[in-house]
Amino acid sequence: MDPLRYNQLLQRLVYTGNPVDIQQNRDSRETSGEENASFQKVLEEKLREESGISFSKHAMERVAERNVDVSAEQLERLNEGVRLAEEKGLRTPLILMDTTAFVVNVPNNKVVTVVNDESLKGSVFTNIDGTVMI
Template sequence: MSNQIYSNRPIAPLQQSNQKRNTNRVKKNGNSFNEILQNQLKEKSGIEFSGHAKKRLNSRNINLTSQDMNKLEKAVTKAENKGAKESLIMMDKVSYVVSVENKTVITAVDDQNMKENVFTNIDSAVVMD
């Protein structure tokens, strides 16, 4: 009697079996890495200010309270829900150009500097009271 074993099943190369193991590791608790990453990015809240916006706020003596920041965040969320990318947000005699996707204020203009001003590269406007 022979000690050899015969099988009709092909043997998979080592590289393929490693790939199969790695794809199993990607999922943890039913969520892929990409799903977890996207959820973490969604949880990031708050508005950031570009260097240019910070200079404009300083030079124009525009001071934001926590209530103003909440209103600004609310306006950005509204614009985001409508699919806006770059938005003009007008509130309390100040206009902000905001990158909605990055949640970053690009510039700020108060009512005294707004006369005859043209806002370009925006796709939406949000007026807050």
């Protein structure tokens, strides 16, 4: 047998069991992906409603992955930090709030990335033009 064809056959998924169960497993995997997507959409909507600031896709992923608190109080403090940065003429500040760091694009009013206390050690922030501590 041709080695290339043999390798292709080895890579093919083999399903065993009842075909109905296999389809249900596929459907449940697809549903969980949809639930994650819907959670992200709900989180984005909530952030947009409660704040003038928006979060980039990357920042939203970091918020979810690092379990960062984005309560209404935190968003209010973050908006205050953005306002202070804007007053000083900063365009891309690092905003430090308690144990969380936010890199914000002030002209677009958008959080670019989020780093929490567990990920802060050893972090290097580049392309920032100032720091605001709130």
